[in-house]
Amino acid sequence: xxxxxxxxxxxxxxxxxxxxxxxxxxxxxxxxxxxxxxxxxxxxxxxxxxxxxxxxxxxxxxxxxxxxxxxxxxxxxxxxxxxxxxxxxxxxxxxxxxxxxxxxxxxxxxxxxxxxxxxxxxxxxxxxxxxxxxxxxxxxxxxxxxxxxxxxxxxxxxxxxxxxxxxxxxxxxxxxxxxxxxxxxxxxxxxxxxxxxxxxxxxxxxxxxxxxxxxxxxxxxxxxxxxxxxxxxxxxxxxxxxxxxxxxxxxxxxxxxxxxxxxxxxxxxxxxxxxxxxxxxxxxxxxxxxxxxxxxxxxxxxxxxxxxxxxxxxxxxxxxxxxxxxxxxxxxxxxxxxxxxxxxxxxxxxxxxxxxxxxxxxxxxxxxxxxx
Amino acid sequence: xxxxxxxxxxxxxxxxxxxxxxxxxxxxxxxxxxxxxxxxxxxxxxxxxxxxxxxxxxxxxxx
Numbered sequence: 297x298x299x300x301x302x303x304x305x306x307x308x309x310x311x312x313x314x315x316x317x318x319x320x321x322x323x324x325x326x327x328x329x330x331x332x333x334x335x336x337x338x339x340x341x342x343x344x345x346x347x348x349x350x351x352x353x354x355x356x357x358x359x360x361x362x363x364x365x366x367x368x369x370x371x372x373x374x375x376x377x378x379x380x381x382x383x384x385x386x387x388x389x390x391x392x393x394x395x396x397x398x399x400x401x402x403x404x405x406x407x408x409x410x411x412x413x414x415x416x417x418x419x420x421x422x423x424x425x426x427x428x429x430x431x432x433x434x435x436x437x438x439x440x441x442x443x444x445x446x447x448x449x450x451x452x453x454x455x456x457x458x459x460x461x462x463x464x465x466x467x468x469x470x471x472x473x474x475x476x477x478x479x480x481x482x483x484x485x486x487x488x489x490x491x492x493x494x495x496x497x498x499x500x501x502x503x504x505x506x507x508x509x510x511x512x513x514x515x516x517x518x519x520x521x522x523x524x525x526x527x528x529x530x531x532x533x534x535x536x537x538x539x540x541x542x543x544x545x546x547x548x549x550x551x552x553x554x555x556x557x558x559x560x561x562x563x564x565x566x567x568x569x570x571x572x573x574x575x576x577x578x579x580x581x582x583x584x585x586x587x588x589x590x591x592x593x594x595x596x597x598x599x600x601x602x603x604x605x606x607x608x609x610x611x612x613x614x615x616x617x618x619x620x621x622x623x624x625x626x627x628x629x630x631x632x633x634x635x636x637x638x639x640x641x642x643x644x645x646x647x648x649x650x651x652x653x654x655x656x657x658x659x660x661x662x663x664x665x666x667x668x
Numbered sequence: 669x670x671x672x673x674x675x676x677x678x679x680x681x682x683x684x685x686x687x688x689x690x691x692x693x694x695x696x697x698x699x700x701x702x703x704x705x706x707x708x709x710x711x712x713x714x715x716x717x718x719x720x721x722x723x724x725x726x727x728x729x730x731x
Contacts, residue, residue, distance in 0.1 A: 487682075487726075490682075490699070490701060491701075491702075491704065492682055492699065492724055492726075493704075493705055493724050493725075497705075501705055504705065504706050505706075508689075508706060508720070538704065538705075538706075539704035539705070539707075624726075625680065625682055625724075625726040626723075626724065626725045626726065627725055627726060628725050628727065630725070631685075631723045631725050665704045665705060665724055666705045666706070667704045667705060667706040667707055668706060
């Protein structure tokens with residue numbers, strides 16, 4: 297039995313039927329003409345809620361930095377100093393002619409790092425490297441939250457001004473992922489402030505385990521290495537200098553060992569935390585080939601370049617974790633991956649190198665809370 | 669512990685694990701400021717050698 301259109305036009309004299317039809321037509325025409333505006337308002341409301349959360353996160357990160365500065369004896373105008381550092385920007389070099397681009401990026405990044413570090417040192421001149429690195433890391437978190445807040449606010453205001461439903465829908469679609477990253481950054485404040493190891497520090501933790509009771513020397517900025525006799529091979533173990541929050545310069549360290557130290561390694565083994573896919577278990581260890589290192593790509597380029605030029609096999613061991621786990625305090629599951637990683641290193645050494653060989657082992661990641 | 673900005677955010681406590689490299693005795697205690705992994709720890713109650721901090725990680729607080 298089908299419903300005919302004639303049913304919408306009642307022929308009987310029932311007043312209820314007539315009222316219902318009127319309501320139906322009112323709603324139908326309202327949605328026809330104002331549906332889009334209604335949807336725009338609904339999306340604006342949900343984005344403004346998210347924007348407030350991002351603003352709270354950003355304000356909290358700034359408050360934490362100011363508290364940290366005051367606790368460490370800074371007497372100047374902390375608010376304006378912190379605002380200046382948070383707004384510090386970096387302009388990427390032109391890529392129309394890509395030759396030599398990595399060198400230019402490295403130069404610009406090193407200028408930025410030096411500038412921020414000298415500014416931070418001038419604020420806390422009496423403090424040790426750990427305190428300086430904590431402040432640098434907190435500033436990085438706050439700068440990232442500042443960008444998130446300003447970009448979301450920009451599209452929110454443009455969408456509101458122009459009532460552009462499609463722009464707002466795109467913003468609404470990316471918001472859950474964006475909020476997850478904001479949540480991760482906020483959760484990173486506490487462990488960084490207390491110099492606790494973060495999930496990304498698993499690489500330096502494995503390297504530190506190999507370096508225990510061995511002499512360590514500085515090899516590049518914020519980077520140390522040590523010679524370790526292990527399974528009748530000589531391991532050159534590299535990691536960022538801890539317990540300060542550094543990532544070091546593993547690319548420069550490997551270049552130095554090969555070019556200046558005259559080392560001819562039989563293999564380079566890189567250990568790093570890697571982002572897991574949804575459904576994968578935290579702390580799962582996987583092995584592969586290539587340079588296991590994140591960041592903007594300068595170190596990765598240098599390591600790939602020197603490995604391919606000298607025909608050195610490049611092995612990667614990764615420990616899987618989520619973005620939140622990577623930048624917040626380390627979890628038990630990640631710590632429990634250390635013996636598994638050491639087993640993989642043993643296997644690679646026994647099967648891919650010979651006794652007496654030299655092997656470079658790099659623990660990649662942020663060394664906050666991880667000594668050596 | 670920090671205020672919760674996001675709904676459903678879990679609360680954690682951070683623990684330090686001290687390990688004796690000779691007799692493998694492990695000791696768990698709350699994290700203290702200035703603790704870091706591979707820092708020298710307390711004297712081992714079993715064999716008397718110096719322990720090291722072998723791990724620092726967070727544990728979920730259950731109410």
